[in-house]
Each structure stands twice: as C-alpha cells, then as structure tokens.
Amino acid sequence: MEATIVRKTLSETIADTPLLLVDFFTEWCGPCKMMAPVLKDLKLFLQDNIKVIKIDVDKNNAAAAQFQIAGVPTLILFKNGQPVWRQSGAMNLAALKAVIEQHG
Numbered sequence: 001m002e003a004t005i006v007r008k009t010l011s012e013t014i015a016d017t018p019l020l021l022v023d024f025f026t027e028w029c030g031p032c033k034m035m036a037p038v039l040k041d042l043k044l045f046l047q048d049n050i051k052v053i054k055i056d057v058d059k060n061n062a063a064a065a066q067f068q069i070a071g072v073p074t075l076i077l078f079k080n081g082q083p084v085w086r087q088s089g090a091m092n093l094a095a096l097k098a099v100i101e102q103h104g
Helices: 010-016 030-049 061-066 093-103
Strands: 019-025 051-056 074-079 082-088
Touching: 010 019, 010 051, 019 030, 019 093, 030 051, 030 093, 074 093, 082 093
Parallel strands: 019 051
Antiparallel strands: 019 074, 074 082
C-alpha cells in the first residue's frame, strides 16, 4: 500500500483547525530562536488542544504579505478559522499559555 501525503495550504489549515497558533519567524532572528523552546513546551502542555505551526517569512513571502507581517516573531492565534489574537515579539510560556486559555 502506498502512503499518500496530503499537504494543505495555510488557508486550508487555518480553516480546518479549531485552535491554531502560527509563528511567523526567520532563521536569523534572535527573539525567534528564543520562542522555539517556548512553543515546544506549549505544545507539550496543551497536547491535542492546539496545533502550532511555524512559517519562515523569508521563504514564504506570500504568507507574510497576506497577514501583514512587519516584524518577527509574530504570533497569530486562530480560532475556528478567525484570528482572535496577534502579537509581535517574544513571549514567555506563562504569558502565552494565559492567552491561549483565554481564547481557547
């Protein structure tokens, strides 16, 4: 049996995911690198209650333009396909969890 890999567009992923956190970042950004372990810990804490994806704006100019990303890192939380929260800059785990719990 051959495995089929299904790749969704960002718009499809946003529409199909009840709670989605998108991290717009670049490889060269210091604060972006600080967010990586925070996002990993967040995912461990919230398990299947949230999906977290990272988008490198240097490699995905169209996504950066679509969401008007002017600085990195920028985090956008989508609930049922709609943006409910957005912030630019690094955050600690406690603050990010509080935001997710407020909107989740």
